[in-house]
Amino acid sequence: MIRVLLADDEVMIRAGVRAILTTDPGIDVVAEAGDGREAVELTLAHRPDVALLDVRMPRLDGLSAGAEIVRAAPEVAVAVLTTFGDDAYLTRALDSGARGFLLKSGDPRELIAGVHAVAAGGAYLAPKPAARVIGRLRSAGLDRAVTARARIGLLTERERDVLTLLGTGLSNAQIAKRLNVTEGTVKGHVSAILTRLDLGNRVQAAVLAHEAGLIAP
The missing domain is CATH 3.40.50.2300 (Response regulator)
Incomplete structure (x- = not known):
């Protein structure tokens, strides 16, 4: 409930x-x-x-x-x-x-x-x-995309996987099921992503994922 x-x-x-x-x-x-x-x-x-x-x-x-x-x-x-x-x-x-x-x-x-x-x-x-x-992201041009890609370069491969799925709107439980890991593991990755990229919340992370081109239009 x-x-x-x-x-x-x-x-x-x-x-x-x-x-x-x-x-x-x-x-x-x-x-x-x-x-x-x-x-x-x-x-x-x-x-x-x-x-x-x-x-x-x-x-x-x-x-x-x-x-x-x-x-x-x-x-x-x-x-x-x-x-x-x-x-x-x-x-x-x-x-x-x-x-x-x-x-x-x-x-x-x-x-x-x-x-x-x-x-x-x-x-x-x-x-x-x-x-x-999404429209603003598409019109932001190459500079923002390049900057976003450089930022996500700080992440591990698994953290990029989590960021991509997070960017599609999936919950921690759904991401865990998709990646075949525990929900606690996903929470740890999300926390690491927000800290490493200096992001305030999941929505900001999702926006960055779009800017970096991790999410197909």
């Missing part, structure tokens, strides 16, 4: 998101918050698997709340939910350690898929912002 904390200052929106999530028997909304500060407090109290945070909230916005949660409870996967697909929000969300970026205007199935993905240790970007990210 995936335990979710839901934070949004609009009661009707919160009710709608909760209704969508609870159509999945594998998801349980264990707490709800009406602002960012309350979201942090309830996350620390309930320790859910996923904290699903609206971006614009009083007292503390969702991106700042997410950053606090990542620092205080790194085992909780943070995903942000917003009406705005603005790239500035996306960049701030990823820099703060969020593993998911979801749009309120998206298909309800995307919301459920995103919660499952981040709870399993993966990352999830809603299709529209994901397409923009």
Whole structure:
């Protein structure tokens, strides 16, 4: 069962998101918050698997709340939910350690898929912002590709294998199954990759994998 904390200052929106999530028997909304500060407090109290945070909230916005949660409870996967697909929000969300970026205007199935993905240790970007990210990578030119390839040259062959699979959105368990190793081994490789390449989270690692050409277009 995936335990979710839901934070949004609009009661009707919160009710709608909760209704969508609870159509999945594998998801349980264990707490709800009406602002960012309350979201942090309830996350620390309930320790859910996923904290699903609206971006614009009083007292503390969702991106700042997410950053606090990542620092205080790194085992909780943070995903942000917003009406705005603005790239500035996306960049701030990823820099703060969020593993998911979801749009309120998206298909309800995307919301459920995103919660499952981040709870399993993966990352999830809603299709529209994901397409923009990939578009920027394609248009970034040769210089970024050369730089990215030089960076991944620091990795071992097995770490490059893990980075490639991570870049396709697979969770640690899925990567372990694909490589026929234990999940703990994969966690160790992911940690080594993030440390060696000075990356903040899995999403940044996935972006680097695309830049380096490890992932087929």
